[in-house]
Amino acid sequence: MNSLVGPRSASSSRGRTGPGNLRIRKGLKIRTKLLLLVGLLLVIPWMGYESVREMEKFLLEGQEQALELTTQGISSILGNRTDLFDPEVGVPELIGRPLTSLLSEITEPLAIDAPPEVWTSAVGPLTYFSGSGLFECGPGYRPDSLIVRHGLALNQDAVFAFFEIDDDVVVYRDPALLSLDTNDQIRITIQRNDGEILRYLLTAQEPGRFSVYLMRANWRDVVDGQALRDISGSIEPLAGGYAAKLRIPRDLLGVGARLKFEIVDVDNPDDRAVAQIISTEPDPGSYEFGSVRLVTPELAKLIQPLYISEANITVWDQSYRVRAQIGAIIPPAREAFGLEQDQAVSIFQALQEKIIQFFDWILRSPTRGLADMPDESSTEDQRILARVLSEGEPSTERRRYGEAKLIVTASPIWAQGEVEGVVLVKQSANKLLALQYNTLQRFTILFLAVFLFLAFAILIFSTRLTYRVGRLQRETEQATSSEGRLLKDRIRAGARSSDELGSLTRSISSMLHNLGQYTRYLERLPDTLAHELHNPLNVVNSSLENLQYHHAELSEDKHLQRARNGIGRLRSIITSLTEAASLKEALSQEQEQLERFDLCSLLQNCVDGYQAANPGHRIVATLVPTVAWMHGVPDRVAQLLDKLIDNAIAFGTPNGLIVVNLRIIDNEFEIKVSNDGPALPSEIADSLFDPMVSSARDARKTHLGLGLYIVRLVAEFHKGTVSARNRPGGSGVEILVSLPRDLNA
Amino acid sequence: MATVIAIVEDDTDQRENYRDVLTAHGYEVRAFPDRPSAEAAFDRELPDLALLDIMLGEDMDGGFDLCMQLRNLSPTLPIIFLTARDSDADRISSQRMTAWDYITKPVSLEFLVARVHALLRISEQLQTAPTSENSVAVGSLEVNEKSMLIHWKGEPVNLTLTEFWIIESLTRNPGHVRTYDALSDVTRQGLVERNTINGYIRRVRNKFRALDPNFDRIQTVHGTGYKWEPDYE
DSSP states (O other): OHHHHHHHHHHHHHHHHHHHHOOOOOOOOHHHHHHHHHHGGGHHHHHHHHHHHHHHHHHHHHHHHHHHHHHHHHHHHSTTOGGGGOTTSSEEOOOOOOGGGGOEEOSSOOOTTSOHHHHHHHHOSOEEEOOOSTTTSOTTOOTTTEEEEEEEEEOSSEEEEEEEEEESSOOOOOTTOOOSSSSOEEEEEEEOTTSOEEEEEEEOSSSEEOEEEEEOTTSSSEEESSOOSSSEEEEEEETTEEEEEEEEEHHHHOTTOEEEEEEEEEOOTTTOOEEEEEESSOOGGGSSSSOOOEEOHHHHHHHGGGOOTTEEEEEEETTSOEEEEEOOSSOSOGGGGTOOOOOOOSHHHHHHHHHHHHHHHHHTOHHHHHHHSOSOOHHHHHHHHHHHHHHOOOEEEEEEETTEEEEEEEEEEEETTEEEEEEEEEEESHHHHHHHHHHHHHHHHHHHHHHHHHHHHHHHHHHHHHHHHHHHHHHHHHHBOTTSOBOOSOOOTTTTOOSHHHHHHHHHHHHHHHHHHHHHHHHHHHHHHHHHHHHHHHHHHHHHHHHHHHOGGGGGOHHHHHHHHHHHHHHHHHHHHHHHHHHHHHHHHGGGOOEEEEHHHHHHHHHHHHHHHOTTSEEEEEESSSOOEEEEOHHHHHHHHHHHHHHHHHHSOTTOEEEEEEEEETTEEEEEEEEOSOOOOGGGTTTTTSTTOOOOOOTTSOOOSOHHHHHHHHHHHTTOEEEEEEOTTSSOEEEEEEEEOOOOO | OOOEEEEEOSOHHHHHHHHHHHHHTTOEEEEESSHHHHHHHHHHOOOSEEEEOSOBTTBTTHHHHHHHHHHHHOTTOOEEEEESOOOHHHHHHHHHTTOSEEEESSOOHHHHHHHHHHHHHHHHHHHSOOOOTTEEEETTEEEETTTTEEEETTEEEOOOHHHHHHHHHHHHSTTSEEEHHHHHHHTTSSSOOHHHHHHHHHHHHHHHHHHOTTOOOEEEETTTEEEEOOOOO
């Protein structure tokens, strides 16, 4: 018997404490892990961005090379054609901004004699000409000597120009000198639509009205000695300089005319040499006085077919004069970049607009960069021209103006072993950038869609997975009670699915099933064992009796007596083995035999009986209620109490006190049977009410561990619970049985 | 002519032990190890009393089958089941086949002989003429010790020998408690657990209630035993 009790209690205790001691590592849930994994997909857009950047570099190089080849091609076409660069050939043309682009429109005419403040407010913000550019001034420019602020206004009759000029020394015209270019003066160049160029020189002998002369191209010879009246103006000294107010009739300009002002500064009243000139039209062509630009029609015709979209091709001669040009860096319609502002009608479009704006912000739309593209870049152009002209080698540069990128290639044009001119090709790289941007945009949208889809799919998948794992866990936990008893022997949910989880579910289910079979076998074992033992026991018993009958003299034989005692003990073992099994069977039939009875009087009667039957112990009942109605089978409750008292007697000290206590806790009766025996070993505390578990270590007594199992069966039959605990203070054990009250009193 | 007792028991040792003790008490014993041999013998000649084991080798309910055969041949033949099976279902089956007693192993041979004697005496009584002689009336209950018959309100109660002895013991002093120990002696089975006594009482109550649903004379004195509640009128 001990071999049956021992291993079971040992294995159950080991099985119980094992997982409890397991230290679970901290970690993420499956769903979080999967989502983090999806997060790794975010590397893809970074990769995409990097590859697009690489592509950009590659394409830019390609574009650069193509541009170089084009430039060299053009330069070789133009090689050895000195006729094209003949300085006497060509149509002078002033290149500049159309007049209207500079003007603020006014309604009332401005009076020449009005104070400068009136003019300032009328012409609007003044354009600042510091003269820092190479072509605005000579190389020896001193900012303290000449700074020009300039504004233009227009009404229906005339153009009004206003200048604020900082000049350290104002040199008026000396009436004694005939020449006009030996004093501070303002030059006006007008290119009319028919190509006629008019040059006006304005000068004054003193503050007040200007004298106006029509000049030849060299600004030295007067076309007509008469001072003119159609252009009028006045000069007014200011602190550190002077203000100039001009009125130019629109009749003079005609339609589509171009206009250029030059402020000529003379600082030394003795030698009266021109110190510096600031032009409102900082065009290289204007550097040479008078010769605005020489366009060679033949050259223009030659390069006409070489038109490259979004590229500006210019041909320069040795004197940095543009001989021909074609194309523009910035395409005439910026809408080509998709910047046109549609009226956002629907919410969807508005949303789209927002998304595009967001992309612009994130990816730095190259079309924004175009705004940074300077309209003119003469300084840098001059530098590369100078280099090419002096070295005779083609040259390429990339320029950045904020977000704008410009590729500039220059190639020398050779004629008779000398550099005759330079082909300069400028092309915006922003078109490429725009392409790149579009690619990136498409890629990003695609990626976002894929990412969201994947994240969503994985979220759903992982949620489903987590749910299934959780359900399996729940069902597995519910399959056994906290004491380790098997409550159900299969898991239904999710057992049909074909994946690993389904297979795990099936494994657990079949494990539970096997465990259930084994448990049932274990539960049946005592009964089977008892049944099998009955027959041999009967043989021994009947043989002993026959022996005694036939040999009457042996009836007092001590060995026969001992054999009888042994049989008696065997019988009681077998009886208790079968008791639990037959109780289970009997209880299932007694479900309808419940009756209402007074637990109080039952306990009192029983305790009186126990006391009478066990004079060696003191058995006391302390019953708190006087009447305790419950619904059940009184015989079985008495049987439960039998077992509790048997248990208390077996484990209590000899002649000890056994107290049966009854009290009411809410809707339950609590029967507490306490003895003063040694404390329960903690390892069997959980399984004390399982069959074949006993804390008995005394081999002389028979303890199958079925008594408390019967207590549990009876209590559970009455929908009650059982528990055991050590009494506070170290000695004594309490067994507690809770049974529901009959509340229909 | 000696009284013939048939023993059907598959276990040789037990069979021979029964044979020895009964032979020693002057009975003629015919022992059979299995159902076919017993059946054949019963067809030829009926015994005066039959001791049957329920499980006969592989034949799980061989004893029941034999009981039915014997009951067909003789409605009054005393039959004792002597078995290791101690379930209510088996007891009820044996009762349905009107076996006279049901004893679980291990059985005390001394008590076995006493039971055989008692049953043969009853059988003899029934064969001569059922009389109301020796009948003791306890209120509505009538106990005939001689023929070991019990009547409740004039109706016979079909009790086994052990159950009869328990009722007889309880009614000997109505109103007085019979302790478990006293009842254990009465069953003549050696050491009997309280639970076994409870089982007997439960079955007896059920038999009375089958006749009289309001039967409540057998009172439980929890922890001690039972008592017969006398009539008060």
